[in-house]
Amino acid sequence: MVFGLRSGDGLAFKLLVSMGILYGLMSILAYSIIHMKHVKPLGFDAPLDRFSEARAVEHIRKLSKEIDGRQEGRPGLMEAARYINMQLETIAERAGSSIRIEIEESMVAGSFSMIFLGHSISLAYRNHTNIVMRISSTDSQDTDPSLLVNGHFDSTVGSPGAGDCASCVASMLEIARLMVDSGWVPPRPIIFLFNGAEELFLLGAHGFAKTHKWSNTIGAFINVEASGTGGPDMVCQSGPGSWPSLVYAQSAIYPMAHSTAQDIFQVVPGDTDYRIFAEDYGEIPGLDIIFLLGGYYYHTSQDTVERLLPGSIQARGENLFSLIKAFSSSSKLQNTYERVALMEPNGIVDQRAVFFDYMTWFLIFYSRRASLVLHSLPTVIFFIVPFFLRSPTVGLHSWLMVVCDFMKGMLFHTIGIILAIILPIVFAIVRLLFSSYAMSWFGHPHLAFLMYVPCSLVGLLIPGTVWRHFPLSQKSSVLKIPEEALYDEAKFWGAFGLYAFIALAYLVAGLSGGFLSFFSSVFMVLAWISFCLSTKFFGRQSLKSVVAYVTPLLPCLMYCVCFCGFLVQFLIEKMGMMGSLPHPYGYFVPDVIVAAVVGISTSLCMGPILPVACRWLARSSIIQFLLHFSLLALAISSQIFPYSMAAPKRVVLQHTVWTADASHIVESSYDFSVVDSNSLPFLFKYAPEVAKELQIDSDLSFGNTSHSLQRSWLASFPVSFLFSGSLKFPDGSKEILKQYRYFPQLSSYNQPTFSSTGSRKVYLELFLGSLEEVWVTVLNITGPLSNWSFADTLLPAPEMITGGPPSYICRLSGSSSDNWTFWLEANSSEPLRVDVAVLDQHLVESSRKLKSLFPSWVDVIAYSSFLSSYVF
Numbered sequence: 052m053v054f055g056l057r058s059g060d061g062l063a064f065k066l067l068v069s070m071g072i073l074y075g076l077m078s079i080l081a082y083s084i085i086h087m088k089h090v091k092p093l094g095f096d097a098p099l100d101r102f103s104e105a106r107a108v109e110h111i112r113k114l115s116k117e118i119d120g121r122q123e124g125r126p127g128l129m130e131a132a133r134y135i136n137m138q139l140e141t142i143a144e145r146a147g148s149s150i151r152i153e154i155e156e157s158m159v160a161g162s163f164s165m166i167f168l169g170h171s172i173s174l175a176y177r178n179h180t181n182i183v184m185r186i187s188s189t190d191s192q193d194t195d196p197s198l199l200v201n202g203h204f205d206s207t208v209g210s211p212g213a214g215d216c217a218s219c220v221a222s223m224l225e226i227a228r229l230m231v232d233s234g235w236v237p238p239r240p241i242i243f244l245f246n247g248a249e250e251l252f253l254l255g256a257h258g259f260a261k262t263h264k265w266s267n268t269i270g271a272f273i274n275v276e277a278s279g280t281g282g283p284d285m286v287c288q289s290g291p292g293s294w295p296s297l298v299y300a301q302s303a304i305y306p307m308a309h310s311t312a313q314d315i316f317q318v319v320p321g322d323t324d325y326r327i328f329a330e331d332y333g334e335i336p337g338l339d340i341i342f343l344l345g346g347y348y349y350h351t352s353q354d355t356v357e358r359l360l361p362g363s364i365q366a367r368g369e370n371l372f373s374l375i376k377a378f379s380s381s382s383k384l385q386n387t388y389e390r391v392a393l394m395e396p397n398g399i400v401d402q403r404a405v406f407f408d409y410m411t412w413f414l415i416f417y418s419r420r421a422s423l424v425l426h427s428l429p430t431v432i433f434f435i436v437p438f439f440l441r442s443p444t445v446g447l448h449s450w451l452m453v454v455c456d457f458m459k460g461m462l463f464h465t466i467g468i469i470l471a472i473i474l475p476i477v478f479a480i481v482r483l484l485f486s487s488y489a490m491s492w493f494g495h496p497h498l499a500f501l502m503y504v505p506c507s508l509v510g511l512l513i514p515g516t517v518w519r520h521f522p523l524s525q526k527s528s529v530l531k532i533p534e535e536a537l538y539d540e541a542k543f544w545g546a547f548g549l550y551a552f553i554a555l556a557y558l559v560a561g562l563s564g565g566f567l568s569f570f571s572s573v574f575m576v577l578a579w580i581s582f583c584l585s586t587k588f589f590g591r592q593s594l595k596s597v598v599a600y601v602t603p604l605l606p607c608l609m610y611c612v613c614f615c616g617f618l619v620q621f622l623i624e625k626m627g628m629m630g631s632l633p634h635p636y637g638y639f640v641p642d643v644i645v646a647a648v649v650g651i652s653t654s655l656c657m658g659p660i661l662p663v664a665c666r667w668l669a670r671s672s673i674i675q676f677l678l679h680f681s682l683l684a685l686a687i688s689s690q691i692f693p694y695s696m697a698a699p700k701r702v703v704l705q706h707t708v709w710t711a712d713a714s715h716i717v718e719s720s721y722d723f724s725v726v727d728s729n730s731l732p733f734l735f736k737y738a739p740e741v742a743k744e745l746q747i748d749s750d751l752s753f754g755n756t757s758h759s760l761q762r763s764w765l766a767s768f769p770v771s772f773l774f775s776g777s778l779k780f781p782d783g784s785k786e787i788l789k790q791y792r793y794f795p796q797l798s799s800y801n802q803p804t805f806s807s808t809g810s811r812k813v814y815l816e817l818f819l820g821s822l823e824e825v826w827v828t829v830l831n832i833t834g835p836l837s838n839w840s841f842a843d844t845l846l847p848a849p850e851m852i853t854g855g856p857p858s859y860i861c862r863l864s865g866s867s868s869d870n871w872t873f874w875l876e877a878n879s880s881e882p883l884r885v886d887v888a889v890l891d892q893h894l895v896e897s898s899r900k901l902k903s904l905f906p907s908w909v910d911v912i913a914y915s916s917f918l919s920s921y922v923f
Contacts, residue, residue, distance in 0.1 A: 159258025282344025460545020
């Protein structure tokens with residue numbers, strides 16, 4: 052590769068290399084912080100008055116490794132409940148005379164409706180186990196306001212659940228022990244809720260909120276969750292009101308919180324128990340604190356104790372204990388009756404504060420009212436600065452010319468940011484046109500930066516190459532100011548103005564994420580002052596002036612690198628489970644999203660520097676070099692396989708059994724689906740043993756293979772809407788008949804009744820047959836349904852199942868020897884159709900064999916689904 056260097060190119064490459072080293076060092080520091088390298092885990096020999104990660108990990112090992120499965124319908128869930136109870140009893144035995152400890156195990160039942168993933172569902176449940184521990188002083192009353200600490204001990208299908216959420220339970224157990232052994236007597240009661248049914252759509256939390264005697268005493272709550280195996284234990288949701296986040300800001304040892312996370316969380320496909328306590332049932336002030344890294348293993352068989360990130364649980368534990376002390380000591384902690392009485396005149400006003408941590412070292416917090424002033428201030432400065440720059444001869448005409456030049460600078464900076472996003476997208480699409488698979492960066496996140504940062508930087512620099520060809524409104528000869536200085540001035544204040552307007556836009560939209568652009572604009576002013584002073588000594592052509600400009604920006608740049616590095620890492624990990632869209636467009640979506648986010652991140656990290664550095668970097672030789680580097684990275688990435696054991700591809704294997712009654716099979720098949728853009732043909736191409744077992748043609752034509760219907764995946768509704776391009780293969784074995792004596796069956800147990808208005812009520816009984824490990828039963832009801840016995844006899848909004856009429860979906864869960872009984876009411880004589888899908892976690896031998904044939908880079912979520920249809 053040969054470049055024709057021109058005058059000044061040597062200095063330009065010197066600056067480029069220096070910037071590369073600077074950002075490389077910042078990236079190393081950011082990686083260390085994001086992966087909690089700065090937190091030292093304490094061992095078993097830690098003092099008893101300190102939280103110990105090693106002691107917590109021992110609980111995780113017991114729950115996720117020694118106990119075989121904590122899923123509803125499996126015996127491991129009750130074994131986990133017994134273990135938690137035993138640990139709590141041991142803690143209670145060590146309590147001093149000044150502390151009262153109460154432990155209860157309750158079986159909860161109920162029914163309600165909710166919207167999840169944009170779909171309407173109702174849930175009916177029974178016999179789910181909650182374990183509650185209340186720690187209080189001996190003179191406390193049952194009605195005293197209390198703090199709730201909530202975590203769930205159940206796990207999802209096929210996952211050991213070390214991170215999600217044995218880590219939560221272990222942290223809570225270690226904190227309960229710490230409270231007793233440290234001798235601290237809480238001024239207000241602390242309630243630990245170990246709920247046993249979160250993965251089934253927040254049922255344990257709902258059961259506690261609706262039925263437990265202590266639920267009305269809750270004045271605040273902390274929900275502990277995990278969407279991975281460690282990393283920053285981020286405050287992702289806070290409210291109602293700003294009090295919970297203020298308490299966090301004042302008390303967290305390792306603050307990890309961004310108010311912008313609350314803006315983003317609303318579009319993430321998921322939910323937590325925070326929703327039950329803070330939104331749907333109670334409007335209790337609280338925090339939703341979640342492990343966010345290690346998303347590769349979330350809800351997979353690899354969510355094991357070995358995958359936990361060291362230091363993460365130590366930081367979580369120390370934060371939680373400090374938070375518990377702060378909340379329980381606050382005068383704002385009020386029980387339900389006190390809180391409702393204060394809310395009644397005006398209702399609760401959810402004025403979200405703005406807060407963000409700086410590298411987990413400290414947290415910056417200011418109220419919504421303060422943000423109205425602070426985030427408006429850069430815009431005010433933008434319009435006031437022209438008066439100071441042209442004082443004392445400033446007039447309206449000269450002010451307009453200065454503002455006009457600033458607007459030109461803003462326009463060029465905006466075009467650069469747009470190109471910084473578009474170019475990586477273009478490169479990503481072009482690469483996919485010549486590649487046999489997408490997401491090559493999935494198992495190697497650094498590849499995403501190598502592929503897209505250089506071409507994104509090209510986009511930022513392109514406007515700088517033509518900047519000098521556009522005349523300014525001001526005349527240097529009139530002002531007796533060097534033209535070069537006027538161009539620098541317009542570039543800088545234009546970029547500053549863009550960040551100022553972005554901060555203002557966030558403010559007007561009622562969002563909390565404008566702090567990043569506000570933060571950038573503040574440090575840019577300091578950097579500009581330093582630059583102006585340095586030019587008096589070194590001149591504008593010296594790289595020393597660039598150093599003088601960059602130095603004050605370092606705290607801002609470091610924060611941007613850390614923030615953006617975490618964002619890209621989190622996004623890449625989650626791309627393995629974000630769902631697959633139909634081809635051909637679905638093939639491009641993940642790469643386009645990651646390329647765009649890397650482009651935005653590059654703009655955030657490099658944008659504040661460009662007004663000064665662009666003078667040297669916006670050269671054809673630099674742009675050619677960056678483009679060649681991008682092409683090389685794209686070519687190399689196309690040769691790298693996206694998946695590995697440490698970054699597995701998720702595959703759903705459903706052994707589908709259609710039945711006619713309790714003893715007859717109509718059809719049996721293996722249904723496959725994936726939840727990322729690399730489709731099933733890709734999977735079978737690189738998993739030849741599976742293809743051979745399924746008798747797939749060597750050319751992978753799938754000419755004789757049927758596509759799975761959406762209704763075949765009813766048992767996993769509404770998660771099944773993340774699937775596309777599903778295929779099914781016939782199952783020729785007769786093992787199902789040998790394994791099960793009876794299949795699920797729905798029947799009438801009483802004669803229908805008719806009302807005077809003409810409505811008809813049918814009474815139904817659901818028999819689950821001889822299924823061994825039932826996770827959930829899903830009913831899809833279509834027809835003239837006017838009422839039912841679920842969800843307080845209130846019908847939710849109907850759902851539109853692909854290829855069918857409007858439907859009402861209800862999920863039933865909870866083990867019992869009794870059959871499910873319920874009634875449905877129709878407002879006409881037309882028949883009611885009920886489709887039943889029962890998800891059983893037990894696999895017959897042929898299914899287990901098929902699952903075992905997949906290579907190590909595939910994580911298979913496998914289960915059996917029994918489907919049948921009835922008309923009443």
